[in-house]
């Protein structure tokens with residue numbers, strides 16, 4: 001809808017932006033001209049690749065307050081599920097995206113399918129060790145340094161990545177996120193957080209993820225044989241580690257429906273920001 005038509009219809013700027021975003025999401029969810037990775041290339045999670053990407057564009061804008069002229073760092077970017085919708089939202093030259101992941105083949109696919117068409121979208125491989133995704137990686141996950149300048153990012157996204165990190169790696173990534181965020185920047189992360197409400201919901205429902213909450217936290221594995229396949233953290237522990245790294249909640253955490261709670265998002269969704277006054 002044009003600004004003139006919106007004016008006629010009595011819509012304000014915010015309503016106009018919301019209508020345009022919803023329309024873009026609908027298009028992205030079904031547009032088969034957009035690239036999609038070959039099936040079975042790398043596991044980035046269940047569900048409809050395009051629909052989930054379109055859903056998350058909405059979360060980045062509505063919860064992460066992303067604007068078209070901003071810079072995004074996508075940690076654990078996988079196979080472009082988040083990047084492809086963002087190509088239709090971020091506006092070059094100011095709007096730019098960088099994706100990093102520990103799976104080299106995913107980075108190669110992203111570069112070939114996305115950077116070749118959108119040069120303001122770049123990807124880098126992190127040779128970080130992870131039993132599940134990169135067992136031969138040369139860098140320990142708690143010694144990671146992101147190939148990104150300090151205070152250069154407006155929005156850092158980590159969608160289902162803390163769900164594969166141990167405690168030391170979680171600390172290291174939180175420190176790195178704090179280092180690369182600009183003043184006013186945000187981290188949008190989805191993860192599994194345990195608090196009293198989640199505990200009650202998990203007891204009441206038969207859940208696909210069988211976190212053993214009796215094992216003693218603050219970190220829980222859904223599959224003890226593969227501890228990093230799905231990781232949950234005590235909510236207060238996670239927020240405490242984030243605060244130690246200089247990151248505090250910008251808005252209340254949105255509880256996800258993974259635990260059986262009523263919600264529009266699957267994993268819990270947290271938006272953190274640099275602690276006012278604190279320097280990295």
Ligand SMILES: C[S@@+](CC[C@H](N)C(=O)[O-])C[C@H]1O[C@@H](n2cnc3c(N)ncnc32)[C@H](O)[C@@H]1O
Pocket residue numbers: 043044045075076077078079080081082100101102103126128129130133141158159160161164165169
């Ligand atoms: C469940 S997938 C999610 C992928 C992507 N964020 C998405 O939502 O489409 C988890 C991703 O995290 C990546 N990953 C795992 N450990 C990582 C680490 N230490 N650093 C960066 N990425 C990591 C995996 O390679 C994988 O691509």
